[in-house]
Amino acid sequence: MELQIKNIGKDFAERRIFDDINFSLKSGQSAAIVGPNGSGKTTLAKIICGLIRPSRGEVIYRIENTPIPQQEIYHHVGLVGPYLELYEELTAMENMLFFARMQRVPNAEDKIISLLSQMNLAGREDDEVRTYSSGMRQRLKYAFALLTDPQVLILDEPTSNLDSDGIDRVYAIMTEQKKNKILLIATNDKMDLKYGDIQVAVTS
């Protein structure tokens, strides 16, 4: 898998958020997107995973030099961010089953139980998400992002709301991801930054 960011720029109305961002990553590589508050780290993360369109430039995903069509990108990308929420009226298991079936995850139930256990949510899978604390919701977002074993994992503020146990688990995920897949972190946390092989500075 290769991820190439070419001349990406984004404007909101007349305001230029950032411009001319270029970098590329291959499996086994990672990058940290850094920049002051309001510089557009989250916007860049959303552009890379296809949630919003850039004003300029393009994001290219390739597998063995073959570009992946836009509509198939989601199968290869996992995203965790403060702006992503799961359905709070549904239980954790109902949420995960819905997303797993949407993404055609084989052996979905076993995979979900394994992921919930990995994020220390075992035993709470039948509770509605509305009863979860913010830290538990963050853990559940990781379980959601890892459902498809994504080739590209994008983490926006990866350790927010987490206790020390949660942070350790996230660092274990990041270590595993960057072994043979692509990891992107949007953060200003100095501990998180250690997991990026390169730093991509986003400035207005």
Place this chain on the structure above:
Amino acid sequence: MQLLHDAWLIFLKDVRQEFKTRYSVNAILLFALVTLVAVSFSIGTFNAGSDIKSALLWIIIFFSAMSGLSHIFVREEDKHTADTLKLVAQPTGIFLGKFLFNLVLLCLLEIITVPLFFAVMDFEIKGVSLFISVLILGSVGLSAGATMTAAIISKASAKGALFAVLSFPILLPVIIAGISGTKIAVQQTAISEASGELQMLFAYSVVVITAAILLFDFVWNE
């Protein structure tokens, strides 16, 4: 097949959510019942003709639909689940799933409201099959137009007012054809008597659903 699979899963998810919150069902049914009672009290004694009663029935259906059908997309935006949904589903699958949910909700409303309207307003029709055909095709058109409009207004700040204002001109052809078809069903039994209205409702549904499938990607992702 993938689109239909996605649409079906989204429909089931929305049904499960609605079953737990009952937000849309409560809003639509309560609005319909209150309007029905208000109408029956205000004109019940005037012996209104079938033309007026036909119009009142469709006005009740339209405004009841306006009170709840937008929730299908507003809920996704307000609860910040829209981006999560975008990560797992194609826009067309999302539209079809939401459209199906709104259609089922509207049919549920009609199953309860229409017999009540007939009883309370002393409304009789000769062409039952014609009336049911008008109602089904009208519901498909209303649901399709309302679902697309709901997606458009879900990102706005004044969602409630905007939904009714934007929906009205889009859904006006359905209301007019629905009223006209219902008026004919009062007097005639043969479906062919209202072929113009039925063709109009069918054509409207096909055009709106096709346009929505083609345009929904832009509405949803911009």
